[in-house]
Amino acid sequence: LGIINDSQNAVMDFYFTAPSCVPATALETSGSAITPMELTLLSKEPKIVGLSEVMDTHAVINAEPTMLQKLLVFRARHGHAPTMAGKELMAYLSAGIDSDHETIGYKEGLEKLRAGMFLMIREGSTAKNLEELLPLITQSTYMRICFVSDDLDPSDLLMEGHLNRILRKAVALGLDPVTAVRLVTISPATYLGFVDRLGIGPGRIADMVILEDLNSFNVRGMVKSGKYLDRDALRSMEIHSSPVEYLKKGINLGELSLERLRIRAKGRSIRVIEMVPNQVITRQLVMEALVEEGYVVSDTSRDLSKLVVAERHRGSGNLGIGFVKGFGLREGALATTIAHDSHNIVCVGTRDEDILKAILRLKELGGGIVVVNGRVLAELPLPYAGLMTHMKIERLTDLLNNLHRSAKECGISLPSPFMTLSFLALPVIPYLKLTDKGLVDVMEGKIVDLFV
Template sequence: MRRTTRTAEDLRALAAVARGEAPADLYLAGGRVLNVYSGEVLEANVAVARGRVAYVGRRRTMVGEPTTVLDVTGRLLVPGYFDPHCHPGAMYTPVTLAEAVLPRGTVAAVADTLFPLVYADPARLEPVLQDLSRLPFHYYWFLRLHAQAPLPEEAERFAPDRLERLLHLEPVRTAGEVTRWPLLQAGDPRLTELVAAALAAGRRVEGHAPGVGWERLQALVAAGVSSDHEAITAEQALDRLRAGLYVMLRHSSLRGDLPALAAVASSARAFSGRLMLTPDGPDATFVVDHGYMDAVIRQALLAGVDPVAAYQMATLNPATYYGLDEELGGIAPGRLADLNVLVDLRDPTPERVIAGGRLVAEEGRLIAPIEAPEWVSAFPRRYAPTWRPDPSLFAPPRGAAIALHLQNAVITRRRDLTLSDGPPPGVQVLTLLAPDGRWVARALLSGFADRLGGLACTYTVGGGMAVAGDDPHDMAAAARRALELGGGVVAVEDGQVRLELPLPIGGLMSPEPLPRLAARVRELSAFLRARGYRHEDPTYTLFFLSFDSLPDLRLTALGVWDARAGRVLVPREER
């Protein structure tokens, strides 16, 4: 695993500029530099050549005729931000996310491979990961070791020989996140072998241990986990630090945890190098309204985290953790010239963004369009009107029935009902359908909406289309329309389509720019809130209905799944 991509030619050219014997390509004059290595703010100019920093200091001897001089007098230069735990498929795509967050100062991310592993053409997976890593926005990857819900194709897509080969791709920096942590803690042979292979390849192992206390943490760390991002209190974060884990402090649309977590980033711990910041896959509305890593840094500052420490947690710390500090995370000779021009430390949203030594954004606007490789066709169409969902698929059960009751946006509790004449008010029929209609899993859903004609959603981790509602005919119409769109979210009432959010890329992602996607997500949220949805984020509720590691019950491709017991309560029906 390489720590830098610098060549001998790069080294000679950069050193010549630093000595003042060759002209810089770009010279940032008159500003101050946040030195994240020493924790100081210094008066300094920055010279750039070959897309990298060549010099930081007071001299101007490398300014020549071909040098572009950018006056940053009165401004502060900080390193470009680095998200250590990114989900670039929260209805948006890796490319549209990069286009939205680069102008806000985020230049790099270690991103999830779940969707490519499961749904991309296997023959094109490696080229897609490699190509996306070459954008002006630096994508690195965390390699999933298992699915997030039982899937028919899981054994093939997560075969050990396939994963071990992918672990050696240069952009893959870590394995995980290990959401099935109870298996790893209990010594599951397959998962333990994969973690061992990741460690042997020099990769980190990302944990996912919500609510796990001190005693169980010991076994997880002993089993090879390197970090965790699921702490929701300062006490939980401190337990993870004490256990030897690196800790990612999370703040975004689903969980705004930083005000509670900030206390762990005090005194010497703030500068330990073991803390990082992440937005952990916010929805499009959060990014458009608040920003990305800049928004998380701002929350850290508001919560009282030392400003230098807050910026280190979003730059140097993740770069060092992933072995990329020779490339990213600081402003120093040899590093990639990815930096942000700020008014001061109190406002992390940049006036200008420089990536690869080029000015790419000003005043929140991308001025150098991202030339993305063709990657969308690697995701074959999964949903098509090759079959016709019938209202009989969505008929309510009679007699004893199990409901998934939403305690919050993602946690469910079991609710046992006895039905004689349909579900009571506020309880909907819930189904999960195979994309080709070959199977159906059935349950009830409560705590989601007071009333709902029919809602179809292909944005799930369960490998199928979730359909919820009160009216079987509206549910069937919504499912049919989602198939016609190639995937997405569709709401139908009284036989009429009331809302559409197309997700044609794998039934999971939209190619639309984030502002347009955010407008559609707001429309969906407003529609559901008007019908009684009262939790934080409806898109994540729909997405996680099949997530097999969240308590208590899930609706999966196997049927109704008891996450605590690890077994199927009601099997799916074959059609």
């Protein structure tokens, strides 16, 4: 609620949706839980306009009582349904959930549109679905579609913009500019029920963005509640925020040692998370393990790195360990306390010594992002819940760029490696993920063994 209150100091209007799944599933450990009781209290806040990202699809389809209670709190229920189709999609929609931003394929999107779902086409720093889904936008469908960014790296936000960066790409791919603009204005406003913002005219709120043209979509200025503000005025504005010291809880990490990070070989074949370029879904592979002195280790010759998720909220000592293919890591380790959605520590590395050092450095920082290769090469402290900072975006971008440079020195060529890493711990996006409780087969909704 502190964030909601602070948002009222900004020039633009912010609205929020209440978290539906904390934790996302029972297959991970979260710092707290949001129950139907908390959601009922949140529903009374005028700035909260619905229930967000109903991602525990197994709970919805199986009509679990707690999930049904949550769904009954709000009339507006936003979805999260990657790869969902057929009878499962029909069951999900029957629960009153009517939107999705996780669609990645044309056929998937077409089925969802035909079923009456509102489609949010995502183009973020890691997940890029615009080009694949663009043909779905027609004069018959555009009022049931909008553009969203989902997770966006602050450096991308600063250098390329927000929704205007998506507009720029959509028009470059051939979409009519006027239709494109509708997908970030009238279409989402209609979906959200913002009837006072459905156009420019008498009786409407005088909120407008002034663009230089319909190709670059560079912002010249804006009108907010009838008052014009040019670009320079917007850049020079100071936004005041309240102290949130209660969010500086630190890292409650259980016992961690090199020995705990080692995996004794119980067989020759292991399950491996394979990354998919420009997507947050993964594939499940079975590969032969590289075994040294009785332990399974990373194999950089096959782009196979160790992946670790360490519980950081309750001091339980829970430690999930697996392997990931596709990071391009040749040496060193990357670690972050941004790990959707329970935000435990997630770390990828080639050597246990670097993995241990990276995780322990995050504990010292109270949360953040680090790159280690024998020593700490770069870091970004995120002292507020291990997720946020009070830094100006320009300073934040400098530190992120330094992290990206250090990651590149370790062999990584991914455009947003830390954001990509954060999604490897989310057990509601197919197909294989890792939590502090172990490897998760997302489609089956259960923990599976590393060894096959």
